[in-house]
Amino acid sequence: MVKTVRFHEYGGPDVLRLEDVEVGEPGPGELLVRVDAIGVNRAEVLFRGGHYIQPVKEFPARLGAEAAGVVEAVGAHVTGFEVGRPVSVVPAFSMNDYGVYAERAIVPASAVLHRPGGLGAIEAAAVWMPYLTAYGALVEVGGMRAGDAVVLTAASSSVGLAAIRTARRVGAVPIATTRTGAKKKALLEAGAAEVIVTGEEDVVERVLDLTSGRGAELVFDAVAGPGVIDLAKVVAPGGTLIEYGALSGEATPYPGFELGMPALNMRTYTVHETTTDRRRLRRAEAFVSSGLGTGAFEPVVGRVFGLEEIAEAHRYMEAGDQIGKIVVTVDHHPRPM
Amino acid sequence: MVKTVRFHEYGGPDVLRLEDVEVGEPGPGELLVRVDAIGVNRAEVLFRGGHYIQPVKEFPARLGAEAAGVVEAVGAHVTGFEVGRPVSVVPAFSMNDYGVYAERAIVPASAVLHRPGGLGAIEAAAVWMPYLTAYGALVEVGGMRAGDAVVLTAASSSVGLAAIRTARRVGAVPIATTRTGAKKKALLEAGAAEVIVTGEEDVVERVLDLTSGRGAELVFDAVAGPGVIDLAKVVAPGGTLIEYGALSGEATPYPGFELGMPALNMRTYTVHETTTDRRRLRRAEAFVSSGLGTGAFEPVVGRVFGLEEIAEAHRYMEAGDQIGKIVVTVDHHPRPM
Numbered sequence: 024m025v026k027t028v029r030f031h032e033y034g035g036p037d038v039l040r041l042e043d044v045e046v047g048e049p050g051p052g053e054l055l056v057r058v059d060a061i062g063v064n065r066a067e068v069l070f071r072g073g074h075y076i077q078p079v080k081e082f083p084a085r086l087g088a089e090a091a092g093v094v095e096a097v098g099a100h101v102t103g104f105e106v107g108r109p110v111s112v113v114p115a116f117s118m119n120d121y122g123v124y125a126e127r128a129i130v131p132a133s134a135v136l137h138r139p140g141g142l143g144a145i146e147a148a149a150v151w152m153p154y155l156t157a158y159g160a161l162v163e164v165g166g167m168r169a170g171d172a173v174v175l176t177a178a179s180s181s182v183g184l185a186a187i188r189t190a191r192r193v194g195a196v197p198i199a200t201t202r203t204g205a206k207k208k209a210l211l212e213a214g215a216a217e218v219i220v221t222g223e224e225d226v227v228e229r230v231l232d233l234t235s236g237r238g239a240e241l242v243f244d245a246v247a248g249p250g251v252i253d254l255a256k257v258v259a260p261g262g263t264l265i266e267y268g269a270l271s272g273e274a275t276p277y278p279g280f281e282l283g284m285p286a287l288n289m290r291t292y293t294v295h296e297t298t299t300d301r302r303r304l305r306r307a308e309a310f311v312s313s314g315l316g317t318g319a320f321e322p323v324v325g326r327v328f329g330l331e332e333i334a335e336a337h338r339y340m341e342a343g344d345q346i347g348k349i350v351v352t353v354d355h356h357p358r359p360m
Numbered sequence: 361m362v363k364t365v366r367f368h369e370y371g372g373p374d375v376l377r378l379e380d381v382e383v384g385e386p387g388p389g390e391l392l393v394r395v396d397a398i399g400v401n402r403a404e405v406l407f408r409g410g411h412y413i414q415p416v417k418e419f420p421a422r423l424g425a426e427a428a429g430v431v432e433a434v435g436a437h438v439t440g441f442e443v444g445r446p447v448s449v450v451p452a453f454s455m456n457d458y459g460v461y462a463e464r465a466i467v468p469a470s471a472v473l474h475r476p477g478g479l480g481a482i483e484a485a486a487v488w489m490p491y492l493t494a495y496g497a498l499v500e501v502g503g504m505r506a507g508d509a510v511v512l513t514a515a516s517s518s519v520g521l522a523a524i525r526t527a528r529r530v531g532a533v534p535i536a537t538t539r540t541g542a543k544k545k546a547l548l549e550a551g552a553a554e555v556i557v558t559g560e561e562d563v564v565e566r567v568l569d570l571t572s573g574r575g576a577e578l579v580f581d582a583v584a585g586p587g588v589i590d591l592a593k594v595v596a597p598g599g600t601l602i603e604y605g606a607l608s609g610e611a612t613p614y615p616g617f618e619l620g621m622p623a624l625n626m627r628t629y630t631v632h633e634t635t636t637d638r639r640r641l642r643r644a645e646a647f648v649s650s651g652l653g654t655g656a657f658e659p660v661v662g663r664v665f666g667l668e669e670i671a672e673a674h675r676y677m678e679a680g681d682q683i684g685k686i687v688v689t690v691d692h693h694p695r696p697m
Binding site: 269285293 | 413414501584588597606611614616617619627629633
């Protein structure tokens, strides 16, 4: 039996239970992975609360799509992995099918990457989702190029920080927004070219000023809701407003007509577009691994919890005060015979 | 003095007045054109009513952005045009600056194209706006390729019919929608691969059925409003919902979150993106001219009015029963000395 986080109903962090569950053996195309560290993502908080873009299909439900660990068993028809190989699991599946909030988990091999050398489990659990998300959105979907201005909302999230580094790496100009001045210094240290404090400054005015009136080629937004109207105003002609989250919880209008039909692309995006497309994932893996190798990229670990503190980890994410990734580590018992 | 259509206040077709106005001489970069035929576009109906994306800056206001005629005088710094050259004027300027509902009009040379040989004035006034709009949206913005499915709303409009031909020409599959069965036969004759009667059939079901569940690579929509939610459902992953009109008059939601964050591009588009970009306009002109030359494209003239019937022409457009372009012809007095 394997300690596994499950929940039997939608609710707050307290619905999360650490239960003994039979893990079984990997089927065709699957791997059994010993989980050493788990990356906590907002998708899991939303899934647990019943607010995710996918509802829970069946209770009790599992959670978790990102982890670092070691291969313990290899299913049929899987190539490129062997027992003992350090790996990372990346979000490329539905949490209705698999969940990595556990001591051990079966996952599809298509969601598993070799762990780059020199990366510990905590770092390896913190690095992929943010950088795959940012790379896929900005480079694959948005076509980001050197000299582009890129506006980032919720910029102190793990994805926001990865987006700052990704923009820097290609020679683009990351402009971060943050609600209060509290995180401004950290964002500048993380590489933001400019930080706009939305509680004190006018975003439209500031972005147009910073781009000589041109606007930003890309806006990468995790907030959505009515705020997209102002964000759309700062998109340069032919630029793209990429929506990858809906932190506002409010309905999102389409701003194209209100703004006089500009050449505005508006685009929803999830990391699954990157992780479930074999060619994109290959490019994304190469981009992130090479960035880690040169030091252009680094994991930003915000705070580390133990598996038994999973509810606390969710509470911490909901409070929204973190900078960087929340990671949960797993203490291991020997694998049962 | 030159008979010119003007209006002194927003309102219905009756606010249009045929008045004697001094036309003057073309300034630098401008041409004086004798107008032989005028293409009537919805933008003018909206501008007259105060519903266009640009308000009237000053009354009395002029109208009209598309015409065929002959060059009568050439302003400074204009090359490539000489007196007597048959030309077409295409929508590449604000109606606050220029208007071609007149016997003669000054227009910017950047909005003037040579008229293809063999094209009469009525045809030359009917052909450009629809094909430039469709080409720019589908090919330049949407990247339409052979085999793509393209859903067209308001397909019996002049732009809709041009979009059908444009899709056919590149080997794409035009799927037209129409509210009632009345225009179904005409749309099939115009080249639509399939016609969906929205009053009788479920658009989502039909498009998914016609595309083996894949969805359409492009949706080219003139209606907007709440209907975009269903249209977004039929966009294939990575495809684009292009919004080029708002006939519904209703607020338009952004459907990305409601639909579970698909890889959905949503895009406003106006023909000005094509006509005011020198490189795009050059390609568009070549595409349309060559299509007219081979017979792949042809002007579809719906009904022809005289300049003194301009209010009637607007009423006819508002009734929405036309198939193809509404053209207004001009009877000429000799040019005053």
